[in-house]
Structures are given as structure tokens and as C-alpha cells.
Amino acid sequence: MSSPETGRVRRRRVFYIPGYDPIHPRRYRELYRREGADQAAISGYDIALRPRAKAENYGWHVTGTFDGTPVETEVEVLVWSDIVKQSMGHGIFVSYLRMLYTAMAYIGSGAFWRLAKLQKGPVIAALYPVFMLLGQAVLAALAVWGGVKLGLSLRPWLGFAGPVLGGTAGLGLAWAMLEQFRRWDSKLFVYYLMHDYSYNARDLGRMPQELEQRIASFTRSIAAACDDDVDEILVVGHSSGAHLGVSVLADLIRGGHVRPDGPALGFLSLGQVVPMVTFLPRAWRLRADLAYLSERDELFWVDVTAPGDGCAFALCDPVAVSGLAGPGQKWPLVFSAAFTQTLSPESWKALRWRFFRLHFQYLCAFDRPGDYDYFRITAGPLTLADRYRSRGSSKSVITRPVNSFTSTAP
Incomplete structure (x- = not known):
């Protein structure tokens, strides 16, 4: 297991929760393969993919070598494309x-x-x-x-x-x-x-029953990994998958599956659209999970958005703007992927008006990566906590509570 002092990772489990996407999860494997190779060439490290042994969830195996340090990562996609x-x-x-x-x-x-x-x-x-x-x-x-x-x-x-x-x-x-x-x-x-x-919106933000069942399945998958001999469990939620990740992790911690002597637990939310749900009157479940997760010591939560992504609530603290920030709030750490700085002028010009593609840029290579490098985070030798322990949220983070529906129960 990794120690809190070093945060070094030899083996990692990554659970990726897609957004509202009907496409087969192999799309994400090919995206990771292509963009990971591009980022490795830019940043000077090595990443290789191979098929994952047959398992309940679709995924792939990643071998990364960073400054001579090898890291083994199993990536699983928690699928809800059928829904x-x-x-x-x-x-x-x-x-x-x-x-x-x-x-x-x-x-x-x-x-x-x-x-x-x-x-x-x-x-x-x-x-x-x-x-x-x-x-x-x-x-x-x-x-x-x-x-x-x-x-x-x-x-x-x-x-x-x-x-x-x-x-x-x-x-x-x-x-x-x-x-x-x-x-x-x-x-x-x-x-x-x-x-x-x-x-x-179909039930004014109430969690659909079929999604409740899928969240329970996702929670069981991650809970099983908590007993594995790995150094870090990293949950990545993109777009709508970010608020699913909030509920999954809240249930995981409530269920007592996160042990003090177990793997480090990280949560990386990307391009989140949490307020689209929490601002609806019946989103009691998500609001309760947000408030709960924001105060927990069992995980390290980083939220990454970018003003260049017109589909995300860029630099909005999803807990605070939803009116759920309590005196014990610890998470999330919020900062920007800063597309205009981390992409070259040529890349930014080519992508600027491709709004849907920009919403997926968090999963892609950057010409000039700064604080954020998806492949170092998911396949590199540091835990999420150790990578960002000394980093604060961006100064321009929006924390003003705007939501008028703040109840966490009917």
C-alpha cells in the first residue's frame, strides 16, 4: 500500500464513469490509447495498453513508465450506456x-x-x-x-x-x-x-430507479477493489458521470468500505454539470451526497473544468453554488485545465468552436500541460492526493450559493 508520506503508486485501479453517452465503452479505450501516446511523446514518458483479463466491467491494462518508475494500472469503465x-x-x-x-x-x-x-x-x-x-x-x-x-x-x-x-x-x-x-x-x-x-428533469431531479440500481452495482465493484493489493483507487467522473461518482463514493464511504489501512481513495471530476441537477427541486439524493462527501476525510477530491468548455460549469464549486457548503467542507479542490494556455494557439484555433470535442478535452493530450495531465494522474507514480496536496483552488473559483433548493430529504 502507498504511504501518506510518499504517495507512491506501484499498482492502481481506475474506475471511469462516462457522462450521458450511448456509445460502447471501447470508444474510451481507443481515446485513451491514441491521446495517451500523443501525451507521452510530448511529455517524455511511456504508456502502453493491453487487453484486460475478462472481468465483469469492460476495461484495459495500462503500463506507464515515468522517469524510470513503472506503474501498473487497471482501468474499468462503469457502464450505463444501456440506460x-x-x-x-x-x-x-x-x-x-x-x-x-x-x-x-x-x-x-x-x-x-x-x-x-x-x-x-x-x-x-x-x-x-x-x-x-x-x-x-x-x-x-x-x-x-x-x-x-x-x-x-x-x-x-x-x-x-x-x-x-x-x-x-x-x-x-x-x-x-x-x-x-x-x-x-x-x-x-x-x-x-x-x-x-x-x-x-423528468422527475425534477429525483434519481431514477434504474440509475439507483446501477449506482449500487458501481459501488459494489469499487468496494471489491478496496480489498485488492493496490496503492490507489481512483474514480474519474466526466460530465454527468461526475455527479454519479458523487453518489457512488458517498455510498462507498457510508458502507464502511474505505479502510484506514487500505488503498488511497481519489475522486477526479471533469467537466462537471452538477448544478443542472442540484438546482432542481427533487434532487434530494444528490444534494445529500454532495454535502456528505464534501466533508469526508476518506478521499481526496479534485474538480477540473475550463472556461473554454461551454458545456461545463467552469470553476464553480459544485457544493458551494448548490448551497450545500457547511462549516466542515473540505472538498472539492477546484482548478482550471486552462485550455487557452495548455493548448497551442494552433490547437486552440482548431478546437475553439468544436464545443462537443472541447467537452472531452480533459481526456485528451495537451500541447503544454500544466497542473493537469490526465495520463500522469491515471497512470503515473503519484496518488491524486500527493500530486495536489500543496495546491490550492484557483482564485477565481465561484462559491456564491445560487440554488434555492437546498433540502436533502423530501
């Missing part, structure tokens, strides 16, 4: 109904206006699918209107059949247009983002 797919498996009409419900949930509860006071980027990202879907609906309505007008112009020759045929043709064209927009969603991300927001 995401199921929540997205609805047609065009249902998607529009969900858009209306989601808008009412955020606006009616007042959460939208409070989120807008906190950070503009994620709010604009939330409005994007609404305006795009409304724009698509307007184009479809114009197609119907054009068909009816054409049919009316044919009435002298076809009689009443003219408007009927024109209207039918317009409806067919409108539906074909809406279906084509849906097929383009791998590039537009309109339906994807709408289903993401609607999944959180």
Missing part, C-alpha cells in the same frame, strides 16, 4: 413532448434563471436543442403550408382533391425533413442534448 440508449429510444413526436416538459421543469421551478446567473455557457448549451428543434418544426410547418398553397392553386383543375393532395404532400415532406434532421444528429447533437437534459 442512456433506452432513454433516447423515442421518436420525433415524443422528443418534442420531452422538450416541452424539460423547458417547463427548469423554467417553472426557477432553476433556469438561477443557472443563468451562475454560468452562461451551459445555459446556452441547454437552449441550443430547444431553438434547433423549434427551428426544425418551423421548417416542417412551412413545408405543410407550401403543400396546402400548391393544392389550392390546383383546385380549379382538381377540385377539392387539390388541397387534400397538396396538404398530404406537404405533411409527407415535413415528416421527411424532421426525420432527416434526426438522422443528422450525430453531427448536430440536437436530440442527444435534449434527451440528456430531459433525463435529469
Whole structure:
């Protein structure tokens, strides 16, 4: 086991919790392989991947060598893509109904206006699918209107059949247009983002039962690793996976699975969107877990965002802005990945308007890595605590409580 004095790691277990993503977890293995090789070439260390022995969770094995120090890391992806797919498996009409419900949930509860006071980027990202879907609906309505007008112009020759045929043709064209927009969603991300927001809002922030069951499964997987001969257990939560990680770790500690003589426990939250849930009236579970985790000694929690990521609540302390900071708050340590400084001008220029890609930059290579290097953290010879023990939060961290829903129980 690693000692608190050295924080040296020989063996590590990493549990990665993705965000709202329907894609198979092999995507994350290939991303780690490609970007890890790029970062190793830039920073002067070695990383190699190989298949992981068959296990319950999908993953891979990483061998890292840093200044001659070898480190063995097992990475597991805690998958909930099946739940995401199921929540997205609805047609065009249902998607529009969900858009209306989601808008009412955020606006009616007042959460939208409070989120807008906190950070503009994620709010604009939330409005994007609404305006795009409304724009698509307007184009479809114009197609119907054009068909009816054409049919009316044919009435002298076809009689009443003219408007009927024109209207039918317009409806067919409108539906074909809406279906084509849906097929383009791998590039537009309109339906994807709408289903993401609607999944959180469908019961005003209450944790869905299927997700509760998956969190329990994730907790069991990490609890089993607490008995392994490893030096560090590192939980990484990206985007929506960050607030799942909060609940998993809260349950892990409550369950007594973290022993004083066991592996060091670290939590790395990346590109978090926690306020999108905690600002909803029924998010009792997540608010309780946030308040609890923020005061625990059993872990070291680092939260990394970047102002260049328009999909995250950059430099917002998720505990404090949610109105949950108590006198015993210790976590998280909040700082920026500073994309404009850690990416070269050429890379920043190429990525600046690729908002979805920037939201994944935390998992990628940096041209000029500073405090944050994903591959040193997940495959290097230091625990998360030892790496950042002497670092304070960024001076520009937002801690002002904005949330009006702070209850942790119904």
C-alpha cells in the first residue's frame, strides 16, 4: 500500500464513469490509447495498453513508465450506456413532448434563471436543442403550408382533391425533413442534448430507479477493489458521470468500505454539470451526497473544468453554488485545465468552436500541460492526493450559493 508520506503508486485501479453517452465503452479505450501516446511523446514518458483479463466491467491494462518508475494500472469503465440508449429510444413526436416538459421543469421551478446567473455557457448549451428543434418544426410547418398553397392553386383543375393532395404532400415532406434532421444528429447533437437534459428533469431531479440500481452495482465493484493489493483507487467522473461518482463514493464511504489501512481513495471530476441537477427541486439524493462527501476525510477530491468548455460549469464549486457548503467542507479542490494556455494557439484555433470535442478535452493530450495531465494522474507514480496536496483552488473559483433548493430529504 502507498504511504501518506510518499504517495507512491506501484499498482492502481481506475474506475471511469462516462457522462450521458450511448456509445460502447471501447470508444474510451481507443481515446485513451491514441491521446495517451500523443501525451507521452510530448511529455517524455511511456504508456502502453493491453487487453484486460475478462472481468465483469469492460476495461484495459495500462503500463506507464515515468522517469524510470513503472506503474501498473487497471482501468474499468462503469457502464450505463444501456440506460442512456433506452432513454433516447423515442421518436420525433415524443422528443418534442420531452422538450416541452424539460423547458417547463427548469423554467417553472426557477432553476433556469438561477443557472443563468451562475454560468452562461451551459445555459446556452441547454437552449441550443430547444431553438434547433423549434427551428426544425418551423421548417416542417412551412413545408405543410407550401403543400396546402400548391393544392389550392390546383383546385380549379382538381377540385377539392387539390388541397387534400397538396396538404398530404406537404405533411409527407415535413415528416421527411424532421426525420432527416434526426438522422443528422450525430453531427448536430440536437436530440442527444435534449434527451440528456430531459433525463435529469423528468422527475425534477429525483434519481431514477434504474440509475439507483446501477449506482449500487458501481459501488459494489469499487468496494471489491478496496480489498485488492493496490496503492490507489481512483474514480474519474466526466460530465454527468461526475455527479454519479458523487453518489457512488458517498455510498462507498457510508458502507464502511474505505479502510484506514487500505488503498488511497481519489475522486477526479471533469467537466462537471452538477448544478443542472442540484438546482432542481427533487434532487434530494444528490444534494445529500454532495454535502456528505464534501466533508469526508476518506478521499481526496479534485474538480477540473475550463472556461473554454461551454458545456461545463467552469470553476464553480459544485457544493458551494448548490448551497450545500457547511462549516466542515473540505472538498472539492477546484482548478482550471486552462485550455487557452495548455493548448497551442494552433490547437486552440482548431478546437475553439468544436464545443462537443472541447467537452472531452480533459481526456485528451495537451500541447503544454500544466497542473493537469490526465495520463500522469491515471497512470503515473503519484496518488491524486500527493500530486495536489500543496495546491490550492484557483482564485477565481465561484462559491456564491445560487440554488434555492437546498433540502436533502423530501
